[in-house]
Amino acid sequence: MRTVKVDATASTNSYLREFSRSMDLQEEILLWTDHQFAGRGQRGATWESQPFKNLTFSVFKRVRLFPVEKQFYITMAASLAIVELLKEFEIPRLKVKWPNDILAGNRKLCGILIESVVKNGKLDALIIGVGLNVNQTHFERAPQATSLALETKKEFELAQLIKKINPIFEKYVNRITRGDFEQIKVEYEAELFKKDRPALFSNPNGDRFNGMIKGVSEEGKLLLQHEDDAIRKYGLKELKMLY
Template sequence: MLIIKLNAIDSTNSYLRKLSTVEIVEDYTTVIAKKQTHGRGQMGTVWDSQTSKNLTFSVFKDLSDIYLESPFCISIVTSLALLKTLQFFSISRLSVKWPNDILSGDKKICGILIENVIKQNKINASIIGIGLNVNQTKFENLPKASSLKIISGKVFDLDEVVHVILKNLEYYFLLLEKGQFDVLKNDYEAYLFRKNKPSTFKDEEGLVFSGFIKGVSESGNLQVLLEDDIIKEFDLKTITLLY
């Protein structure tokens, strides 16, 4: 696989997307930046990272020959690959805060931004952006952020970490190619943050309510058990978990 290393770029996702429009990009081509000037997260949030301390990179995944149950499969695969990697490096108390923030305890250590390339009404490829806090130890005005170094006390080799992530991405995408969606979905749900625990949510109108996270639908909506034993589905734009 091709790995492109850059000192600074606006966004590794944007770089890889532009590259894919002008040339054929090899499967698992990876762009790693020491610094992103306009790193992006879910819902337009900004991903802030100290230069050379963390991993900010994007992976091009060819999906032209893979049948996807839904686009959310890509989130599931990526989340599981990251969880497996972090377990390999002995990071404990791991969970996934829906849809794909990786937590240790209640602290966020990794974010994922997936942007799909559509051709003829089908997902032809995916650009998977990953921001993993590795060796940074101070996060100003981000009380819920942490890093591998804070958690473990160790300094990590960034190249080693990214190679393990890529190996695990290949492993889980292979399972997806073999039609193991139900197995992957069950594994993902087992790691859901606050699953089956009383939790507080806020909807798009600002209304706060309580419920229990039960799982995710095939399309990736969060399934929440509300009062009167009603399970309601919410998509990313309509609900926020407060914790």
């Protein structure tokens, strides 16, 4: 996987999308910057990131023959890649908060945003965007955020982290390519935050209810066991975990 660095950009995902259009990319590329000034998160949220303090990167992968119904496996693989990297630094209480936030305890350490590139009505490529809090120690708009520096009391070289990340991501990309879906799902569910433990949720109407996470469906919906023991599926916009 080729690594490319840009000095600054609004969003590594957007940059790669435009770059892929102009260059008709066929190879896998990891593009990173240490100054992303308009990063995006899930549900239209912005990503708070101080310049030269954090790691923001995106991976471009062609997936022309990839089954559309298997797209969530890319999310699972990307989450597992980040968890594998962070375990090397002995970050305590690492978990994946469905669908793809990486937590240390109850605090968000990393976010992932995956976007599809569609051509002629068919899935053509995926762009996997990652924002990892590294050396930032104060967060104004994200009170539940943390960073590698806060968790380890150490500072990190961003370029060295990218060198570690690249082969890990390449490994998980290869696992997806060869169809290692079942094992990836098992590993992802084992890392899920609050799995098999009572948790509080709310729906779009603001109603609160208790449930227990049992896993995810093939299409990436959350499988939630309710107090009546019924297991129901939920999409990203259908509920919010309160923690």
